Amino acid sequence: MLSLHDTATGEVRRLELRDPGRVSMYVCGPTVYDAPHLGHGRFSLVFDVLRRYLEWTGLEVRYVSNITDVDDKIIARARDEARSESEVARDQEASWWAAMEALGVKRPTEVPHATAYVRRMVDVVGELLDSGAAYRTSTGVYLSVDAVDGYGLLARQSLGSLRVGARVDPGEEKRSPRDFALWKAAKEGEPSWEAPFGRGRPGWHTECVVMSLDLLGDGFDIHGGGEDLAFPHHENERAQAVVLGRSFARHWVHNGWVVDATGEKMSKSLGNFTSLEDLLRRADGRAYRLLVLRAHYRSPIEVSPLTVADAEEALGRLDAMARRFGLAGGLSEMSADEAEEKAASGELAEAGALGDFRRKMDDDLDTPGALATIFELVKAANVAADSGSQQLGAQIAATAFVLCGSLGLAVEPGSSELDAATAALVAERDAARKRRDFVRADEVRDQLSAAGWVVEDGPSGTRVHR
């Protein structure tokens, strides 16, 4: 069974499931006010890999990830563009899913939208008011963090040691600067909903606690997101659950930053971010997945033209393997159990590698180690084939292919479907080489390369792909 680092304890511990065989996980999704950037891509990939790996090992995963579609920044953008908030949210959500598809991220099993949960949030805010931990002001409803046992757990700091950052806005009438908004009183021209404590809209920290508990139930298994969400966002969600007397996430998982070539965190406020769209225009989405997998999920990753190109080269090595051994399709969906059966029956080679791979993944998702296992298989497959054991090579390669599939890394042989003109050129090159007319053969190769084909000569003649 998998062990994962838990932010609440600061330790790697075994994942103890609420319901054996079934995993419930909630990952904070995007606020749809702008184009998704590399950081969004990273958390999506990290949790997609976690989800896929759990599924691959035979667990049933319920993966909920929300869309925040009501928020200050959406309102601000709508205002700037003289559009409605719902239009902004709809458009930005569309580019979110387009980017997710390009990255090969599986759709979560449920995607709750904040605006569809306002009723439930109103109920919860009412309960928090009834409990006495929340209070009303002229600007909304706030939760008093002093009323929360163990506030600061996820920051791993005591309440008293948390420095107060921003000054308290006198207009907010908060009792403590760290109190946070559960409900924001309606302002002219902003989206708002009716509530017993006044018309308004929900605060960000309320939607996730409501939706996660509503869909996954008390004591669900994993709550995840980027490291910067640990505090205060996740802490504030937890605070509400504590006040409500409901058991919340059993395990907190947070991923590290994307940093630029100077080692600085990529963020909107610093302006040093790259949109996913920019990256995907320049590079294969699979290369970004590989780049993310090459570092441990809690470490920062450097994304720069250099590291992306490096990942693309490594990906090319995997694709070349698929080409050499004719791997495709269905294999990549083989589960761990099936793979082990096939390894036992000899259909897949290198059974030891399966165990090795799982040991590494089970150790807090050591994806760099898992990739090393895969690349060792690639080499072993090539060595076997080079020494004449084509079949053994193919079995080893198939094992590597299955493991890539478990990480959502779609290894592809590339397209080698030829149009008639290309096929004719290939035939001509073969003929020219046969009669040792290398001048003509080279001319044909140049023509093919100019048309975007990669030319490889093998024992069975010229092969091209792109």
Place this chain on the structure above:
RNA sequence: GGCGGCGUGGCCGAGUGGUUCAGGCAGGGGCCUGCAAAGCCCUUUACGGCGGUUCGAUUCCGCCCGCCGCCUCCA
């Protein structure tokens, strides 16, 4: 100020108290090839500094230097 992380060979990036090696990429040499491509083989004291513990530390402890993050919207 509080809390936390990091510093590994040209680059990215794992890992470990001690004999042999993470892995990828790039460069160099070789094999194969008509030439390429792909593939394979080889590639020179790698572990921030100073102390300490130890038979032995890159790995443990202390100090120092440097970098980064959270404490405020942020994946």
